[in-house]
Amino acid sequence: MTAVPADAPDVVRSAYAQLAVTDLTAARWFWVGILGFHIEYEDADFLCLRGTDELTHHSVVLRRAAAPALDHIAYRVRTPEDVERAARFFGELGGPVRRVLKGKGTPGVGDAVRTIDPLGFPVEFFYEIEHGERLIQRFDLHRGAEIARLDHFNIATPDIPAAYAHYTSLGFGCSETIEGDAHELYAAWMYRKQTVHDVAFTCGAGPRLHHLGLATHESHKVLRVADVLGSLGKQHHIERGPGRHGVSNAFYLYLRDPDGHRVEVYTTDYYTGDPDHETYRWSVHDDRRRDFWGNAVIESWYKDATPVLDLDGNPQPVADSLLDETAAKVGADGLG
């Protein structure tokens, strides 16, 4: 973890994402039944979900809506004062800043600030959140993919250097990148907590949410979710994998929920908490960067993503990407 710039909020970690889904029953089948999330709260409009290792109220919130979208991603900050600091920080950046008082926003969350960040994403910062019963050793309740915790947000954005600069200004470190011959950035993985990432950028039309990264404890749990989907004749929910990422070393499986939201069920990354942790740089020409085994990336994985909403719930406009990683035709991994 790098030091926090003086004016920036001290972000602890990626905390939760709120997704708009069109059918809470179908979403529940997927997120609870298949992924194994635990329901911490539900009403007619919301489902608040938590992984087995998570001690705070939720890491995924599903909101009933007319169309699929990302409401916002949310970062937890270190102190209540950091919520104020977030308001000032994003106010100075010129974005809209909206205070959401406890009880008025997402269930379980205390006073929060929401903004549209310079990349066009709706982002919430909060300190206070309710805690939940410890489920770490409630093995009797673990099921499906046995998701332990939300690990990261992967966002599709047209301008990777801009995304890198913005998150650097928030004190995020950079664990890995994909770079071209002239060191132009195709993708970057950035962190506050001591893992490979809290947020990563996929070069593409944006702002859109590429996927939520969900950690589970061992590789057999990743395989099981694929087996179960096959059993049910729901194998079309499997988009890509299983495979080993070059970047991050994650053993991964990409799924699409009933609304098309993408999740990565994965296991294994590594500790990044040392003060001089160095960025590991992949060449865009290394066909192991996206799949360490050289398997081809599915086209939809590069192209599809979830639209994001502004603070009033209207879709954010989408801009085309400046670079196209799929044009780097190398081995099985490029799309050609």
Added chain:
Amino acid sequence: MTAVPADAPDVVRSAYAQLAVTDLTAARWFWVGILGFHIEYEDADFLCLRGTDELTHHSVVLRRAAAPALDHIAYRVRTPEDVERAARFFGELGGPVRRVLKGKGTPGVGDAVRTIDPLGFPVEFFYEIEHGERLIQRFDLHRGAEIARLDHFNIATPDIPAAYAHYTSLGFGCSETIEGDAHELYAAWMYRKQTVHDVAFTCGAGPRLHHLGLATHESHKVLRVADVLGSLGKQHHIERGPGRHGVSNAFYLYLRDPDGHRVEVYTTDYYTGDPDHETYRWSVHDDRRRDFWGNAVIESWYKDATPVLDLDGNPQPVADSLLDETAAKVGADGLG
């Protein structure tokens, strides 16, 4: 698999065990909820259970009774004629032979023959049995220890050479033994199907049932059942393990059901189907024979076992063991 002696029935495999249990609800919690058996049939008195890989009606039958016991172990034979052959074979041995017509005995089983074998055990031979829906790839229904199939019976008997001789006369091969300095037999593992065993003999007071061996597919499934029992505060159902057996190479965990019946949940053995498959002999002084990692055997594991019933449902008398393996005090493994 060795050739079948001319007068003996052609045994295919250990097929099922029928256990008397005192509380079907409690037994169901254990066998269905914890072990993951599927219920193929149930009524007020019987619960017929099947593992995920098993295609015949059941491999474990639980019968409601006043006291815990083994009703009988059952072997499937190759043809209907082998049922007749079994009747003649055991009749000539002087034991009681009882014909149990389809519909009059255990649910799902066709015409059968029951006897008390020379070792004092109640044994059934049958050919016909109902088939069940294929669950191998119904991963959505797999739960608990995800038991795939019954693998073997382990019986406690005072005279191991006599047990060895009897099963040899039935055409069983011998995969492994535990032997003393003068090659006196302390234990033996014998098979018809192409695994390490269908039946094994533990030297001890008998006739009693030592345990049922239940196969699951990977080691993490063995660990999970222990985790779940700990979660529920039911850790006293764990008697021994997990560990690796020297004999058979099984990665094992021994559990006791609510009535004290012992099961071994295990994974990994090896193919024994070649015609010249050789017996592998362990010295009783090798402290890896019972646990390849040298961990001590729990005393109850050697001492406790399930009483067996005669054909009229009365307890068979029990004789003391001729040899005592626990007297072989070697390293961690002997009890001293």
Added chain:
Amino acid sequence: MTAVPADAPDVVRSAYAQLAVTDLTAARWFWVGILGFHIEYEDADFLCLRGTDELTHHSVVLRRAAAPALDHIAYRVRTPEDVERAARFFGELGGPVRRVLKGKGTPGVGDAVRTIDPLGFPVEFFYEIEHGERLIQRFDLHRGAEIARLDHFNIATPDIPAAYAHYTSLGFGCSETIEGDAHELYAAWMYRKQTVHDVAFTCGAGPRLHHLGLATHESHKVLRVADVLGSLGKQHHIERGPGRHGVSNAFYLYLRDPDGHRVEVYTTDYYTGDPDHETYRWSVHDDRRRDFWGNAVIESWYKDATPVLDLDGNPQPVADSLLDETAAKVGADGLG
């Protein structure tokens, strides 16, 4: 296992394959270093390899040659008399029959008979074979994919009904098939030992060897071999997978050796030893048949295969396939 027809040799199992390779050093890197086979015998021309669970001399033999090919597949039979029976059986079928005396053929193998079967494949039958040291529990020597044993031959052949009929005449049972709407056979899996198969038929130009199926004990061992190949920058040896087959339930990974010979490293199948074991039939339209998770099959997997030699070492002519499974365009699995 079905009964053996009166005139047919009693085949115990698929025993070994002898492959012609162009560079023994490169082949050794792959088969020993990556797959983890143990070298039982080597000289300037031969490398005899054995898996960790195998107790006979070898299951794979690599022979130094000018061009890659299959020398022969070999089945072990139950008795020395069955070798004679094989000679008569194939003689009556009209194929060439050649006796190979102990010491004159493949190292470690006793008197054998070689023939070209009606499908055009070079096949050896033998009873006698040297035994090797037990490695099952020599975990200190296990490495790479920790291959436990050769499980099956998968052969590419143009006429699946003809292949099915021939192996049925040898007493093989059929565990699974892929069938069209009019029950036309696209593929079949047939066995003598109590697993899903000893031999399987892939519809394609033939006679050619599609792959050797190699069993390992747990899914993480399958994943490890892919990781190691990625580490070494040898990911192009990975052709397809990992994935779960619908047919056979195997968790698989297909690799190509330095000469292009294909191997399947897999884990998990199921017991087929009951006398009334039923064939499980997949529709060619079920996109889970080849990958239970609906992932697309790589085109080379259907198209490439190893040429086979006649008894004099000359390439067998290849005929085109009668059916084309890849024309069944269903979901991700067909090629279109």
Added chain:
Amino acid sequence: MTAVPADAPDVVRSAYAQLAVTDLTAARWFWVGILGFHIEYEDADFLCLRGTDELTHHSVVLRRAAAPALDHIAYRVRTPEDVERAARFFGELGGPVRRVLKGKGTPGVGDAVRTIDPLGFPVEFFYEIEHGERLIQRFDLHRGAEIARLDHFNIATPDIPAAYAHYTSLGFGCSETIEGDAHELYAAWMYRKQTVHDVAFTCGAGPRLHHLGLATHESHKVLRVADVLGSLGKQHHIERGPGRHGVSNAFYLYLRDPDGHRVEVYTTDYYTGDPDHETYRWSVHDDRRRDFWGNAVIESWYKDATPVLDLDGNPQPVADSLLDETAAKVGADGLG
């Protein structure tokens, strides 16, 4: 991670332990061959070892000596100034403080400060350390237990509240405790990095080193090291386990190296980085606290430990424990 007290050094994590061993060849067999550590540096007197995920020079240093002992444990601090802060902090506590210049102390480490802490342990603080080649994805070099990283020190100390107070003054958080009926502390687990612990205290005669905690990625890697030791007839190096700890949720195996130094090979803990992370308290009467499956603790595990040296290399005197956890006779877990 809690905030760092103003006068205390900002500790990043437990970084390495330096052990005195009597035979570097024997130690190398164990630490490199069995555990899978990579040798980063060696000379006639030192062996510097690193796990597969570790990017700094070493996490374990073995020093050739006449008798087994702990030279020192070492914590990495956030900045060079924190090394100075450590010197002041421990100087004010009245302990000896010795500066060890780069090149004069442990190979690979920059300027450091060594002290004897109030608990009697030799402790080093450093910022600068050489980096090593990234091995995370060098799967071809991973072997044995595939140790990924040193996770924690477990120290035997007679006065747990004193240990707790000392590490609290250094800004360590407390993840878990074992407590008596009156909340008297029997044991505590404390952390700076975002895992369950960097240091833990076992109530016992001390100062002594109880064990080094070594993380590996999946449970099958823990099992493999036990299998390999059994293969080699070295099963006496296995002291306890495998099992699941109640505290920390680690799946563990305790080994003793050729000098008797104890290591825990384990997998799975959980994230503790949130600012309001709460301490989880176990009752000393819960027989799942030390083994979640209720298996008995081996007596030597409570009694044996490694002596520690003062800054001149002389053994520190040992005081008896104030409390005896083994007197809490509960179920299988107490020793009675």
